[in-house]
Amino acid sequence: VQAMLEPFVDAEVDLIAGIEARGFVFAVPIALELGCGFVPVRKPGKLPAATLSRDYTLEYGETSLEIHTDAITPRQKVLVVDDVLATGGTLAATCQVLKELGAVVVGISVLAELSFLSGRDLLAGYKLKSAIVY
Template sequence: MPETSPATARATEALQRLVVDVPDFPEPGIVFKDISPLLADHDGFVAVIEALASHGRDGAGAPVVDKVIGMEARGFILAAPVALSLRCGFVPVRKAGKLPRETHAVSYALEYGEATLELHRDAIEPGERVLLVDDVLATGGTVRATAELVERCGGVPVGVAVLMELGFLDGRSLVGDLPVTSLMTV
């Protein structure tokens, strides 16, 4: 097993301490992972941002990505400060109908229905290396759709960094060969 970096260890401790389980939300039988206390705790928030950003750097600490994408909605909260840390641009991926200019769109299956994500056509330049950041990796559908949007722009998805992974849903299997880093698996 690979050695855990100090940044990842601090982030994992913060997640374990500050993420609150909310039973039966948004519906009976679901345990919602509330990250609000983590976001409100300066040291905990900094720890997770530093750990997520470390996956967009090489061994010497230099950024290796040109853009960071955050998926609506909680991914925005994490991806924007990760992009600042990496000194690169932040790009939002939105639900259908939320972006004002010409977009690429990808639809994907949900447990009960379908969802569509969109990205401005000019948000990613051909050849740009892109790190995908979100709060949770569940089924993998959102990540797979986002990676496809990046590719449609001519960009190169280079990795996924998430706070938590719901391991029992096996989202990694849908993501394919894209490297996934999760700070905590539940």
């Protein structure tokens, strides 16, 4: 967790967006460490209130993710956290849905990056921290 949050310690971060499910394991401690809120990004049908959805492609098929429409206010600064960066599809879709809600994505932090899948290329333009690169 320390390696994942280190580049963002001095950044202005209002919220951590954690991606279901293993991203939650890292997102919550990072939110606690940075003293900011946590917002879950989940699979369809798991959130109780109104949501914004985004379809995207994985290395093995297509799927969707959702976030509560009232989870983000315009111009809030959000750090996106997940466990693994593979093709970048999930992280790119998360950043898109956050931007649709008016958020400013200040960066992306993952525990592990599978560099041979070139997911980093899909996330060009975002500050990206991978604690471990394979």
